[in-house]
Amino acid sequence: MRKLLTLATLLAAMLVQGIAVAASSVAPGLPAPDFALKNAAGHNLRLSEWRGDVVVLNFWARSCGVCADQLKDLEQLQKRYVEQGVRVVAVNIDREARPASEAAGRLQLLVLHDSEQSVAREYELSSLPLTVFVDAHGKVRYVHEKYRGGDAALFSEELAALLQE
Amino acid sequence: MSMQRFGVCLVSGLMLAAGVLCLPVAGANEVATAAPPPAAAGSIDSEVQVLKDEVLDLNRELFLLEEELLFPANTQVAVFVSMDVGDFFDLDSVQLRIDDKPVSNYLYTEREVAALLRGGVHRIYLGNLKTGEHELTAVFTGQGPHTRDYRRGATLQVEKGIGAKFVELRISDRESKQQPEFLVKEWE
Numbered sequence: 421m422r423k424l425l426t427l428a429t430l431l432a433a434m435l436v437q438g439i440a441v442a443a444s445s446v447a448p449g450l451p452a453p454d455f456a457l458k459n460a461a462g463h464n465l466r467l468s469e470w471r472g473d474v475v476v477l478n479f480w481a482r483s484c485g486v487c488a489d490q491l492k493d494l495e496q497l498q499k500r501y502v503e504q505g506v507r508v509v510a511v512n513i514d515r516e517a518r519p520a521s522e523a524a525g526r527l528q529l530l531v532l533h534d535s536e537q538s539v540a541r542e543y544e545l546s547s548l549p550l551t552v553f554v555d556a557h558g559k560v561r562y563v564h565e566k567y568r569g570g571d572a573a574l575f576s577e578e579l580a581a582l583l584q585e
Numbered sequence: 586m587s588m589q590r591f592g593v594c595l596v597s598g599l600m601l602a603a604g605v606l607c608l609p610v611a612g613a614n615e616v617a618t619a620a621p622p623p624a625a626a627g628s629i630d631s632e633v634q635v636l637k638d639e640v641l642d643l644n645r646e647l648f649l650l651e652e653e654l655l656f657p658a659n660t661q662v663a664v665f666v667s668m669d670v671g672d673f674f675d676l677d678s679v680q681l682r683i684d685d686k687p688v689s690n691y692l693y694t695e696r697e698v699a700a701l702l703r704g705g706v707h708r709i710y711l712g713n714l715k716t717g718e719h720e721l722t723a724v725f726t727g728q729g730p731h732t733r734d735y736r737r738g739a740t741l742q743v744e745k746g747i748g749a750k751f752v753e754l755r756i757s758d759r760e761s762k763q764q765p766e767f768l769v770k771e772w773e
Contacts, residue, residue, distance in 0.1 A: 456692040
């Protein structure tokens, strides 16, 4: 009886909160999985500590050609919106540390290194690049796989919309 | 949690769910007719606020209920990290193994370390263990004296009986040796 009540309560709460039972844990509307990773300087940084800012998570690797182009576009986006509370976080998933440290020196972006690809797994990375927009409340809002010409304008529009909320 | 509270929880949950489901319909009717007068709008605001408060209360109850169900007291094991002084050790991460199986690997940010140094306690693991003997190993990494990389392990044999088990991983300074000290102890 108690279990039945519990189950019914949980279901009711899911309805109340509008939580859809989704197959994916990284989908618009769901909380972005929290993680901590090291930056090039060796400091640990945690996603949940940026609550209040709009965070653009971009997963990339050295072997991905289009990722380099996208990182340059994201750098521009970061420059444009930095004053308004946007953080672009480039998560490198190469095993070795060199690509991440080189990118950190070259780009004006926050570069984190996911050497064990544990965060990539949590974000269900299946192709590169993967870009996830996380709103100021820590929820996933947009998920973009791959990168095509014209996506920079779309990203800019989406960021502007998130900042206006 | 008593049956009565379960009942209240269930009823309020269903009522809230029904209320939320009805909201779009009510909203559509209002749009179709006319905008509500200011007094009615204020009343709707206060009702929405009450609804929000109820949802928050329900959420809190559910969180407690979830913990109670997932980690029943007779099998529950919780491991906490605390820090005292920290002059000889700059904490980077703690890796926790129970019976040689990794159960947690936590990286601490500067802010989290500062919170620990201010007396905060971090629950690094909450899980279930069968009754009997278990080995708990914690590996602390960070920077020791003279900013040298430092890695140290500490092990504790725990006897899990009936009732929850709480273990504290404590990092403190050993002034006499000018070294950090890592203690693993059970809370009585």
